Amino acid sequence: MPISNLVRIPSTPPVILPLPSDTKPIQWSVMIPVYNGLAYLAQTLLSVLSQDFGPDLMQIEVVDDCSTEGDVAEIVEMVGKGRVGYYKQPVNVGNIRNFETCINRSRGEYIHILHGDDYVKPGFYNAITQLFIDFPEAGAACTDWRAVNDHGNFIWSNEPVGDERGILKNWHQRIAIRQYLEPPAKVVKRSVYEDLGSFYLVSCAEDWLMWNRIAAKYPVAYHPEVLAKYRNHEQNITSASFKNRKNFLDIYKTMLYNIAHLPEHLRAASEKASRKNFSFYFANLAHQQWHANHDKEEALIVAKDALTFQVNTYSVKQYLKLLFKIAIGYKSKTG
Template identity: 30%
Template sequence: MEKLKKNDDCKFKVSIVIPTFNNEEYILDALESVINQSYKNIEIVVVDDGSTDGTQYALEKYKNKIKYIYQKNRGVSAARNKGISVSTGDFICFLDSDDIFEKNKIEKQLKIHKENEQLCVSYTDMAIFNGGKNFEKSYHKKNNMNCQSGFIFKNVVLGNIISTITVMIKREVFNNVGLFDESLNIGEDYDMWLRIASQYEVGYVPEVLSFYRRGHQSLTTRKPTSTFREPVLVSIIKKHLALNKDLKKQIPIVKLRRRLFQPYFDSGWSQYHAGNFFLSFNYFKAGLRYWPLNLKTYFYCIACLVGNYLNKNKIMKK
């Protein structure tokens, strides 16, 4: 790839891939936030993943400003992969069709790549908004995330600090690490960041440059599982630790065990509030293998047993 030069402000093309599915209500907001970027050498690729609403009609007036691709519904990974394959930019960014970019996002992020021509990947801070003017401040600070630049494999294992809408990636990276794993129905982005972080230095821009829309049912929304299985995030982490045994040595065992515990607890919490007490109990119990000193989990295990007993009595009385 041609080297970045500080005085060639718009020499390098940046492709923004926008996957969408039945999101005519918000996609124009996302699109306008890209069109109005201060950095102008951009390519906008919208991949419509089988929408049946008015998305295609809504985008008609932008047909001269975007590359529009329609495909049968295959999921967000397939949509992003299609966008990567048809894009032509030196760098690639992603924006879900219900989210928005800050107007200087591309310009500010590209700046750190110009300052360090060897840098292939960068990410930024983000914020959450509810569709109006109620923007939260820093998502990273609010959640005490350990966001840094450099070789951050350990940081990414211990917390998903990289959000898809914040990344900027040189095209050549995908040639090396591959595309998004279409077999994953959740965590496909996390899997990608672990692949990248295990091989590349990553740059961090500590500014809120992307905004995630709270509460909207987007293309990345997943239905909870109805049967017990190892949480996908645990499977992903285990896979990458097995592939990177030398890097695994950098991770404190106590922190790693708590990290592996959390997806089990989250799954148990979700099932508990759905009234699936037996399934919830199994998740809480499995999580205790990693963090047996978490007293709150024992409380929920007891609550699940009680809830399951009461449910059985209700069924017998009917």
């Protein structure tokens, strides 16, 4: 069945078939899913092309989910100069199905799904290649990462993914509790996708869910250097999904899935820790959204979602503080 005829968010993992016997496999597939946000695409492409291993080793392809802003093909041709492939969906299929298309169109042993607004630093592909050589048992590999804004400026400091180079310790439990890893920092073997299937169930926390599915069955190797940049901006899916509660509902669903798939003796403590983490996150997010948008409804929705994760001293205090800010009309961005 054509992917355009399928439900946008599948309820079971879509099957990823092995490559046809007449397809020559290569080492790398850098698959770049795009839907609008084209102001960032040139930087994304250049960050890959500057590390290009050549067409015999590396596939580079943009997969366009029928963008409505600008001309994706023109940017690919202008920047890629014939080196970068381009595929356009026949209709808009949504981010989950577009990722599935990326995987199905890949020919590489290692698949990097690099979103069209993110980018990598020099040395990323060499570092990941060496990880897979040194730790062949790993089903996936990653580097550290940082979040940046529209202009590529650092936004916040995130906790390092691991302590040292090598196989991540206690990774299944750690990644079940919270999202340590954004997509540009991670590469997955095609054989793992063939084993587990593609993304499914949610569209906002789909990467976190996938990282847990991988961690439950495969070791993950880690390089402790910041070589990936995750773009946080108003047009991305995460930033657009607070008021309609899509972000909350998907995170909540993913949290429950992750905990349920841990060994039983780890579940209770891990769920408590995960609820606390997201309660703090949403409590702080409510204030950030209030200062950014001055939208009372949105801010209160997010603050109440924090309490749904867990009622604790911090989340209650932040909720009351938000009510006071709204009551007095306090809108300072630094408040």
